[in-house]
Amino acid sequence: MSKYDHNKIEKKWQAKWEKSKIWQAPKVAGKKKFYALIEFPYPSGSGLHVGHVRSNTAMDIISHKRRAEGYDVLYPIGWDAFGLPTENYAIKTGIHPAKVTKQNTDTFRKQLKRIGFSFDWSREINTTDPEYYKWTQWIFLQMYKKGLAYKSKMPINWCPVDKIGLANEEVVDGCCERCGSVVEKREKEQWMLAITKYAERLYNDLDGVEYLEKIKTQQRNWIGKSEGAEINFAVTFDNQPKAQDGSLAVFTTRPDTLFGATYLVLAPDHLFVTLSLTHKGLLNNEDAVRAYAKAAKNKPEIERTAEGKEKTGVRLEGIWAINPANKEKIPVYIADYVLAHYGTGAIMAVPAHDQRDNEFAKKFDLPIRQVIEPTYSQTTEPGKIREGEPFDHREAIIAVVKHWSEDKYIGLKWKQVAWGTFITGGIEKGQTPETAAKAELLEEVGYKNARFVKDYGIVHGKFYHVPKKTNRNSHAHMVYLELENDERVSVDTKEEAMHEVMWLTKAELAKFLTADTHQYFLKVLSGNGGIYTDYGTLSNSSTYNRMESAEAMKKIVDEVGGKMITTFKLRDWVFSRQRYWGEPIPMIRCEYCGLKNPETLGWIPVPEKDLPVKLPNVKKYEPTDDGESPLSTMEKWLRVKCPQCKNWARRETDTMPNWAGSSWYFLRYVDPKNKKALADKTLLKKWTPVDWYNGGMEHTTLHLLYSRFWHKFLYDLKLVPTSEPYIKRTSHGLILAEGGAKMSKSKGNALSPDEIIKAVGADTLRVYEMFMGPFGESIAWNTNNMVGVKRFLDRIWRLQDIVQKKEVADVNHALHVCIQKVGGDIEEMKFNTAVSAMMVFVNEVEKKGVGEKQLATFLRILAPFAPHITEEMWSVLGNKKSIHLEKWPKADKKFLAVSEVTIMVSINGKMREQFRAATDTDNETLEKIARTIASDRLKDQNIIRVIVVPNKLVNFVIK
């Protein structure tokens, strides 16, 4: 057989496939359908990247397998072509962005086709096509009509270089995601989308989809649902004693700590602060407050939130709040660690039980009051709580007793039960924790002279008291004693029978103590107990003392007239961009109508029949100096008759962010040429939802959330059949440059697939990218390793020299193991081990030979990975139809079974001998053989146990 000429053969089949439209999905999906989706690429000027190849190949393989399993498969491709890089390039070169886009998409298309992906090219879409963005605008109008799109003057992130407003999600480390310049705050009229109205559903519906767990977690964290309480604090003013109506609402997730709230903190831009400043004389330190608020406002969020940042703040002098629980008059501060847009923009500070409040209180010397006592429940034996049984309550002590001269402490090793504890005991009538501790010490150990050092407060322990056979809740004072000398009395024999006295160092105690409460005491003693932020048992809280957090929360909120509420971290989506290369927002501002209906502020939606609002063809795209869109200078375009009153009006000149077009593109693939609707409903019902969507982790919070939001909205309009767009979402790892650095244009280390394909072929590139490592993890490119894959494919090509008509029975087992492994691995995206399984098969076949049918079966499972070489070899074997139309082979149980297995013989878990035995040999026989084989080693040994695992091992435990 001649050498495999990858360039010639790959191009040959690509041309044939294109001509036969082999990958074209049927217009209407049949009963078994599979919609495979990859994130459509942004056609950048630098062309396709090897990273694109990785994710595209993965979904290509899955699509191929589904076709072979009899599914109607839709695997579409298109271009997410609006965006800043193209616009910036156009500004620099003077070439129209539409033209740049055309060039780039042409390059991408050519490159993708040269890799042999099984895309349905007949459905290619482009977000910059007016026929496409007509529907992007149409969806926006529907949102406007439902009150989800609104214009609002508010502080936004402003990039002074790009001259656009950025969504919060687009700000990276306080800098513009695209240009890297520091983002400022600026007031601007912006179109907003009320994604927060969908927060609850976006959060809850994650339960019903098959996203990778880490993706769900990231979405949940971004949405940030938290349940808590809103509580009102009355406010009084020193300088206006008669003003009674002031009050401040705070949001807290820990209303159980209300009695420990010793001051309030407001965001520096809280409305209350602004109003207080307008009332002259209300504050005693107006200037300081004003200065701090101003500084905080101009400070980028990154500095407010920087790691290890020292807490800052200013007191609102002359203003007091009343803690509604204990009526205490407490001071009010402003500090930049509190954000105006989360919760109510105000917090009650509980410095004893919150890390940040604690730091702040220490810096400003504010009272710290403990109101939660640590509480532990034993969840493991011995002492695991018996569910449903009542608790007996006991006032108690835990006593740490230090040695008179050494740094050692008394530990009690219990004899009836595997406990290690400090000295414990109850507090009897008339005893204080101190006297109780001393009495226990004398009684249990006999030491007479101990000095009381400190009572560290109470720790609650819920456990099952094994000797006493009851659930116990012990409320124990942590008492620290130091022995003055070794003077000792003899101890009751009964006590002695209970436990053994040990002298232990702190390190030894950490291993020795079995109860969480005692471990906690040890931590406190070592000074690293920190502040206690968990739920626990209340103290210093009036009638709520001894109540546990969960119960106390509700009761306290009730008592002070607060309400339980749910808040989200998610914020509304800033939808305006002052740029040229985006979808024009289809709104018209009419002064006349505006006067008639102040509620709309004069905004009139463009009538649907007038869509799309096309971008005007102009020569300059630079944003204007005042930050307005370039469209604002195009008088001819923006002057328009008001659709309602027919007077002259102006178009909205802002455009949409590039996330708009990608929020619904997967719907358009289903019916890409539809002129009457975004897609036909029947077709949507047949094809959607997307069965499997693979993309990058970097799109988990922006694109994924936005598109789920739009889809839910369309579902509410009954335009799409399901409330979630994607059944399954997975993610791929990045490909790094050789050496592990991130590939980027600026570093000049980005790899283009073109030269690679020329040198080793598309099949090699595809298989290498699947073989290089776990699909979900980032991995560095390694040209050396690719050579191994090239060799692998060449060896497969040479199998044609050894293939024989007759089946080689000897390789059936290997073949079917391979079928099984490859099929399973594809489903789990474990492509690297799938490739390695095929390598193992080829190694085997080279030794043993292979029959034509067997080779054909192997080629079938390799075909999704390497579609060209397999198609060629398939046709050389005499097949007329494409290999890609063949059914997926099934692993035959008959061939998977093995008659003999290797049994290990191990001694104390260390492998010593091995032998072969028939599959499913019974345990007795295995043990007998093992005893014989290892007889030398077992001679004179005390075998205390033998473990036999069928088909695996025999382990002798000797002493």
Add this chain to the structure above:
RNA sequence: GCCGGGAUGGUGGAAUGGUAGACACCAGAGACUUAAAAUCUCUUGCACAGUAACAUGGGCGUGUGGGUUCGAGUCCCACUCCCGGCACCA
């Protein structure tokens, strides 16, 4: 600081609690060749004992320290470092 993910030979990596290092790369030795490339065969975790050389033998070894288990890369606890994301989120 918080949230995710990770750490295994010279390298990429493999391994339902059961022979750690599959499969590759690199390296070394050999075959073929006038020669080289290509290809093929063999060796290849570390250190040691052993042998003329093989054979062989036990020891160590999956970031660190503990634990559970007959048996741990895998499970549990604590920690270190690296990567990604982020919101000081009350």
